[in-house]
Every structure is written in C-alpha cells, then in structure tokens.
Amino acid sequence: AAPAAQRTTAEWQAADAAHHLHPFTDFKALAGRGTRVITRGDGIYLWDSEGQRILDAMSGLWCVNVGYGQRALIDAATRQLETLPFYNSFFQTTTPPAIQLAERLAEVAPPSFQHVFFSSSGSEGNDTIVRMVRRYWDIQGQPNRQVIISRLNAYHGSTMAGASLGGMSGMHAQGGLPIPGISHIEQPFWFQLGQGMDREDFGRRAAAWLEARIVQLGADKVAAFIGEPVQGAGGVIVPPASYWPEIRRICDKYGILLVSDEVICGFGRTGRWFGCETMGVTPDLMTFAKGVTSGYVPLGGVMVGERVARALIDEGGEFQHGYTYSGHPVACAVALANLELIRGEGLVERVREDTGPYLARLFDELSAHPLVGEVQTCGLMGAIQLVRDKASSTVFDPEQSVGMLCRAHCFENGLIMRAVGDRMIVAPPLVITRAQLDEMAGLIRLCLDKTL
Numbered sequence: 001a002a003p004a005a006q007r008t009t010a011e012w013q014a015a016d017a018a019h020h021l022h023p024f025t026d027f028k029a030l031a032g033r034g035t036r037v038i039t040r041g042d043g044i045y046l047w048d049s050e051g052q053r054i055l056d057a058m059s060g061l062w063c064v065n066v067g068y069g070q071r072a073l074i075d076a077a078t079r080q081l082e083t084l085p086f087y088n089s090f091f092q093t094t095t096p097p098a099i100q101l102a103e104r105l106a107e108v109a110p111p112s113f114q115h116v117f118f119s120s121s122g123s124e125g126n127d128t129i130v131r132m133v134r135r136y137w138d139i140q141g142q143p144n145r146q147v148i149i150s151r152l153n154a155y156h157g158s159t160m161a162g163a164s165l166g167g168m169s170g171m172h173a174q175g176g177l178p179i180p181g182i183s184h185i186e187q188p189f190w191f192q193l194g195q196g197m198d199r200e201d202f203g204r205r206a207a208a209w210l211e212a213r214i215v216q217l218g219a220d221k222v223a224a225f226i227g228e229p230v231q232g233a234g235g236v237i238v239p240p241a242s243y244w245p246e247i248r249r250i251c252d253k254y255g256i257l258l259v260s261d262e263v264i265c266g267f268g269r270t271g272r273w274f275g276c277e278t279m280g281v282t283p284d285l286m287t288f289a290k291g292v293t294s295g296y297v298p299l300g301g302v303m304v305g306e307r308v309a310r311a312l313i314d315e316g317g318e319f320q321h322g323y324t325y326s327g328h329p330v331a332c333a334v335a336l337a338n339l340e341l342i343r344g345e346g347l348v349e350r351v352r353e354d355t356g357p358y359l360a361r362l363f364d365e366l367s368a369h370p371l372v373g374e375v376q377t378c379g380l381m382g383a384i385q386l387v388r389d390k391a392s393s394t395v396f397d398p399e400q401s402v403g404m405l406c407r408a409h410c411f412e413n414g415l416i417m418r419a420v421g422d423r424m425i426v427a428p429p430l431v432i433t434r435a436q437l438d439e440m441a442g443l444i445r446l447c448l449d450k451t452l
C-alpha cells in the first residue's frame, strides 16, 4: 500500500472496503458507494480526502463540544502520555488525573452527586448502571427489584445491556436482545403521539405511562427508570416541560431510582452542565461520556448520587465490576483540560443565553418552509421534522426516504446533518458562533429547497 500521505481517495476507499467493517452500516452498500474519508478538523469544520470543507453540525457523534484542534486538550494528552500513559484504579491504586477528575465532576454535577465510577464509553456506563441499580436493591434486601423501565426509541448504547435498555427495534431484532428484566414504555414524542392534545397535558400523559407500567409489573419488581433528558439518536425529541418533574414524582412515589442518561445532554449541550438541570429534576444516577472529553479520547462513566453511593460504600462490600480503562489517566487528563476550557470560555452560559436562543430563532424561521412540519430545539440540539403535507402534518411514506435524500444534499453541499427517518437533526460544537449558525441555517435551507 502507498504511504498514507500519498494515497488517493479511490485507494483509501478500496482498502476500506476490503478490510473495515463500519458500525451501523450495510457493508455491501457502502462498498459499492465508497466511504468518505475525513482527514482533518479545525473548530467546527472538517476536511475530507478531496480537500472539501464540511461544517460539522453533529459535533462528530454529539461529542466534540469544544470543537476540533484545541491545543489545551492536545497538550494535556501529550503531557500525560509522557508522564504515565497507563495505570489502573484496581487493587488499591489509582492516578492523579483520575482523582482530580472525580473531584472536578463532583463540583460541576448537582450537589447530591459526590462520587463517580469510570468507564470508557456511554454503553459501558449504562452496563454499569444495570449492575449498580440491581446491586443497590440487593443491598436493600429487595433483590426482586430487577426490572429497569426504559422507553421505545431511546438510545442507551450498543453493548448487550446498553442496546437492551435502548428502545431501537432494529437493534432488538438482532443478537438475542433485549436481555431479561428490561421493560419499555412509549416515548414523550408529541408530534407522533400527541397531536391534537395540549403539549403539557401530553407530557403528563406520557409520564402516566410509567406509573401504569410500574403498577402492572408491581412496584416491588421495579429497580429503576432510565431516560435521556432529550432523546438524541431517536431524533432530538424534546419532551414537554411537564414530563420530567412528573417522572420524578412517580419514581419517588414507588421508591424507584431515576437514571438520567447524560451521554449527549451532559457538559453544556442543553445550556446547563447536565440536561436534567434544564428539565428541572435531580436524578439518582447519571450516565456520561462523549462531551466529558469532547471525544478527543474515549471516556465515560456513572455519576452516583448519595442515596446509591452510601449504600454501595457503607454496606455493599466489594462491587464486582470494572474495566481495565476505568479512570484511564490520559482520558482523565484530557477531560480535565476539556472541562477547564468549557468553564473558562463560559460555553455553558453561552449556549443558555446566546447561541441556544439564536439557534431557536433560526429554526423558527425555517419552520415556515413548505417541507417542515415542526421544529424543536433545546440548547444547541435541534430537530426539523419533514412532512409531506404541512397543513395536516402528514408525514412521508418511510419508503420514500426523504430524510436520507435531504441528508445526501447536505453531504454534497458541505454540511453534516443527521436524518432519523424524516427528522433532520443538528448538535453543533458549543464553540459555534452566531455567524457560523447563520452559515449552517443557510446550508440547511439550501438542502431543504433541493429536497422539495
């Protein structure tokens, strides 16, 4: 093979098709079409092997919160690699970056969160959640509390437990999923399930589905409820404001643990450090990943609230769970630099007070477009629901793949936007400026026009 610097795009594509199986991909279809090779990033932009510049409105996979090319993160990784590239937190040892990051996370999380358990990804974090909530109920002398209630169209990862917690039917159709002890209820998706109803009434009704399921299963069988504050991969579904407080009330009524999956919503995405704060609730546990390092290196974990932490620490004995890379020092060093950058640049406040409201304004303007049935935003996440008939909110036949067509136009015109069915979604880096948001909205409008 030619040295990397000398390879043409066609050579990259041939080698990729010959050897590389991509995640969530139809391998044969991709080999026919050829992959796009991304070679470089700076700020909110990427470049491909043809030299085309692309505005990355998805922050990679919802993770590059501080944008590409941040020197502080690169230097933190380099320094830690030179000092100590690896040591573990098993068997009575740990490293300074792991301790410092745990300390720092306890500072930025809501006050009831003083402890953290590290993993390398969101999926592993949610596997940890399954183990931890069941262990908690063992310690309480209620081992029958095994069931974790989640929602259809949720995404909680790709490991066996993560994909089981998730509510993606396509994933459940493969590989013997879901594992036992997971129960799914409907999602708080007003556009699909609540049309004709007042949004807040619908939020309360969607929360009541949780109570109905708890009663049906028997509260003494239910360990926890898990949800993303705003469903990300499901299509940026922002629940009505009434939903989460009602979910918290129901969990309290039956003594059930509430888990907030903050893998996307954490670290400023919604305009607060954590999405649950935007939704006005305090959960018992939080999963995090992605934005904790802005995706520069893999890191995830679980923030453990005092109720669970006290039981595990005071009465639990050895917790028989962990990963080689729990608290990886290089990942933790990068996370510390990342959190310092987010704090120093005031990115959380900027999303809440400036760029988030500005994105909402731009999306409001796009809602007049004949293809658009609804727009939703929360901080720097946004969704545009494409419809066949605007007046009646009639959606397209899924076979028409209108979302995929729109996404293809974006791809050709230098914009990365995702399509979830016919819902076009964005989650740009938190460093994006108003002028860059204007550029993004202009490209979206162009691609909507081309899709018409």
Ligand code: PLP
Pocket (backbone or CB within 6 Å): 061, 120, 121, 122, 123, 124, 126, 155, 156, 157, 158, 162, 228, 232, 233, 261, 262, 263, 264, 289, 290, 300
């Ligand atoms: N939870 C949520 C809400 C996610 O969006 C994701 C990934 O997109 C995950 C968990 C899984 O994280 P990872 O891909 O790091 O395993």
